[in-house]
Amino acid sequence: MNNVxxxxxxxxxxxxxxxxxxxxxxxxxxxxxxxSLKVRDVAEAAECSIGSVxxxxxxxxxxxxxxNRDTVQALTDRLNAVPADDPIRQLHDLADAYLGFATxxxxxxxxxxxxxxxxxxxxxxxxxSMVMDAFALMHAPLVRLLPDRDASDVAxxxxxxxxxxxxxxxxxxxxRMVAVPPEQLRxxxxxxxxxxxxxxxxxx
Amino acid sequence: MNNVxxxxxxxxxxxxxxxxxxxxxxxxxxxxxxxSLKVRDVAEAAECSIGSVxxxxxxxxxxxxxxNRDTVQALTDRLNAVPADDPIRQLHDLADAYLGFATxxxxxxxxxxxxxxxxxxxxxxxxxSMVMDAFALMHAPLVRLLPDRDASDVAxxxxxxxxxxxxxxxxxxxxRMVAVPPEQLRxxxxxxxxxxxxxxxxxx
DNA sequence: GCGCGAAAATGAACAATGTTCAAGAAGAAT
DNA sequence: ATTCTTCTTGAACATTGTTCATTTTCGCGC
Numbered sequence: 001m002n003n004v005x006x007x008x009x010x011x012x013x014x015x016x017x018x019x020x021x022x023x024x025x026x027x028x029x030x031x032x033x034x035x036s037l038k039v040r041d042v043a044e045a046a047e048c049s050i051g052s053v054x055x056x057x058x059x060x061x062x063x064x065x066x067x068n069r070d071t072v073q074a075l076t077d078r079l080n081a082v083p084a085d086d087p088i089r090q091l092h093d094l095a096d097a098y099l100g101f102a103t104x105x106x107x108x109x110x111x112x113x114x115x116x117x118x119x120x121x122x123x124x125x126x127x128x129s130m131v132m133d134a135f136a137l138m139h140a141p142l143v144r145l146l147p148d149r150d151a152s153d154v155a156x157x158x159x160x161x162x163x164x165x166x167x168x169x170x171x172x173x174x175x176r177m178v179a180v181p182p183e184q185l186r187x188x189x190x191x192x193x194x195x196x197x198x199x200x201x202x203x204x
Numbered sequence: 205m206n207n208v209x210x211x212x213x214x215x216x217x218x219x220x221x222x223x224x225x226x227x228x229x230x231x232x233x234x235x236x237x238x239x240s241l242k243v244r245d246v247a248e249a250a251e252c253s254i255g256s257v258x259x260x261x262x263x264x265x266x267x268x269x270x271x272n273r274d275t276v277q278a279l280t281d282r283l284n285a286v287p288a289d290d291p292i293r294q295l296h297d298l299a300d301a302y303l304g305f306a307t308x309x310x311x312x313x314x315x316x317x318x319x320x321x322x323x324x325x326x327x328x329x330x331x332x333s334m335v336m337d338a339f340a341l342m343h344a345p346l347v348r349l350l351p352d353r354d355a356s357d358v359a360x361x362x363x364x365x366x367x368x369x370x371x372x373x374x375x376x377x378x379x380r381m382v383a384v385p386p387e388q389l390r391x392x393x394x395x396x397x398x399x400x401x402x403x404x405x406x407x408x
Numbered sequence: 409g410c411g412c413g414a415a416a417a418t419g420a421a422c423a424a425t426g427t428t429c430a431a432g433a434a435g436a437a438t
Numbered sequence: 439a440t441t442c443t444t445c446t447t448g449a450a451c452a453t454t455g456t457t458c459a460t461t462t463t464c465g466c467g468c
Contacts (some may be wrong), residue, residue, distance in 0.1 A: 010415090010416090010463095010464070014416085033320060035320050038453085038454065038455090039454070039455060039456090040453095040455095048417075048418090049417060049418045049419060050418085050419070050455090050456085051416090051417060051456095051457085051458085052417060052418075054455095054457085055416065059455080060454095060455060060456085114318045116237065116239050118455090128381055131381050132381060132382075132383075135375075135381075135383050156384060156385075156388065156392060159383045159384055160372055160383070160384050160392055160396060162383070163371045163372040163375045163376065163383040163384060164369075164371050164396070165368075165371070166371045166375065167368050167369070167371015167372065167374065167375075168364055168367045168368055168371065171339075171367045171370065172367065176327040177332055177335050177336065177339075178336075179336075179339050179363045179364070179366070179367040180363055180364050180367060181360075184360065188360060188364055192364060192368070194403070195400055195403035195404055196399060196400055197403065198402070198403035199398070199399035199400050199401065199402035199403030199404075200402075200403075213435095214434095214435070214436085214444090214445090242424085242425065242426090243425070243426060243427090244424090244425075244426095252446080252447090253446060253447045253448060254426090254427085254447085255427095255428085255445095255446065255447055255448070256445085256447080258426095258427070259446075263426080263427075264425095264426060264427085322426090
């Protein structure tokens, strides 16, 4: 076997295990929450040693952050799949997509927002950017709806609107502190956006 | 010394230590976040044994929950101190009070919302009720502003509005994912509420 | 194939931390 | 003073993230 094949075989194996580890970690977080994720459980499920997890991700945070990175990406993909033809419709769909994702992946989304780094290491910039970008996705439709407003003003408005939606959803889906009952969340969110748009002088 | 004094002396001592333990735990959480709170640190700072912490609070969750209980109470007190003469003003002040509390006690408030029980024990009902009650404090002013609306409708609306404010603030104050810059948070929140009220057909 | 050196895998050992509990100390009751 | 109850203590334990010396694997030149 030549160099290229040899090299790629090793890399393939390594990459495959990496994927397996991530998938297992994600499944465990999704099933039982970030808090009950243990290195040993992941290693055992992947049929490898504890040390291998460390070789691949550096430390436990590394694994969690990788899962979180995937979570933001999946969320972003879902939000980006919202059609952009009608801006008002788009805003509704964005909120709805967020609600859908939060419903289906509650523990994964919580892991993203609630995870704190070990010690006081800084939060990775790339994940931060990805989240910020996701939260900026209401910007485009709002620019179309408010063409005369100051650009930075709309930028702030869009992030604020998304933060509000996030707050309503995350508290509404929290089993314990039900601020808004889950079964009414969908229509309530739509109403919320309509009300806010009306307050901005727009009609849905 | 008679029975009553003996009894109360013991109780006083016990109560005093309880207060000390709570105060230390609160200070540690406020300073470094819930994650870095350790039983041994609390015990050492209180100059008692680890076991005494367990005698007093049952387990570590017990101590945390007690601090969280105090946090909700302090938050509620602050929200209740908002004058109730003008309903629109009251809504603004409630948001502002929440922002103030979240700014001054960021780690304590995070501990309240992010703490997960050990294993899967249920979240204590009393704390849950207290949080729900706090989040219902926008109800009264909204009832005055919307006297013709259905009661349960306004109840939902008020919790949703508070959840939205919570989302904007908690993400805005998160050092890492700054959705809305802290220095603009105050005026932006006011604007947010005005916009929403306008959408409801009201004028600030 | 063979042997060598680099890279990776392993899991025992370690460190940090929540929890328990048997033994002792302190206090209440008589 | 004695006894019984209660509280306090901290050593020992269980769990879990982390390290690292050892072993295994693997690529590569011969």
